Amino acid sequence: MKTTGLNFRHLYFFWMVAKEGSVTRAAERLGLAVQTVSMQLALLEQSVGKQLLEPQGRRLAPTEAGRVALSYCDQIFLLGDQLQDALEETDTGKMRLTVGISDSLPKLIAFRLLEATQQMGQQVKLVCLEDEFESLLADLALNKLDVVLTDRAVRPGGGLRVFSHLLGESGMQLFGVPRLVRKVRRNFPASLDGAPLLLPTRNNALRGRIDAWLVQHGVRPDVVGEFEDNAMLNTFGRNGLGLFFAPSALAHDIQEQFGAVLAGDAPELREQFYAISNERKIKHPAVEAILTAVHSGPFAVAP
Incomplete structure (x- = not known):
């Protein structure tokens, strides 16, 4: 040897x-x-x-x-x-799961995806790290992370040997503070023409689909802000800077936590959620628990 x-x-x-x-x-x-x-x-x-x-x-x-x-x-x-x-955790009986969370992934989605780990028979210690998509992939390839949760799949043909697993998806809805929603709720989505809108930046997987949806409906809103970090986008939205899209699976949380109300549905828009691993088959028991839970829950992929 x-x-x-x-x-x-x-x-x-x-x-x-x-x-x-x-x-x-x-x-x-x-x-x-x-x-x-x-x-x-x-x-x-x-x-x-x-x-x-x-x-x-x-x-x-x-x-x-x-x-x-x-x-x-x-x-x-x-x-x-x-x-x-x-080794220290073997004495406590805890299972450790180190998760990279893409900064473009809604934090409530990350919570919902990881919630299943807390229902397992064995206690799971979560270590959650947030960063940009590419940085997280590099850390995953170096075995610094067990899994990456994100809103996009890895492009084929890259140099990193990592694999995408579709966890689930959700339709999208438009939310905002009541004074903004009152102006656009009637005749939606045509009423969005000229309305203040908050969008993710163009490197976000969802942004291209939103732009196409707006073109499809022939509306040109006033884009008053673009954000790389989803949590910051929601913060500006809850404070009335503009209307913002969010997954319909989180409608109750958005209305309860952000004080926002529903402006209208955009069912053609779908946001997808992925687990990225460095193996074709996910073997970590906690990640398998996530897969089992989301495939039968509100994020189940539409047929």
């Missing part, structure tokens, strides 16, 4: 110095003498036969070889932390 000649203590010191940009600051964080950290770093460079750090202004920056090493260190020590957490 092939074994590595790397000393992982030395590698950890390199990682800390690279993150801090200084041997002195790294030594302070580690509670060690500067000379000790410098010596360990020198031994690592000697063992790999390459310079890993070089002065750059007042900082130490990774060389080309150092950047390669740093990317591996990020994975090694993140997995080490996850291993320690997993």
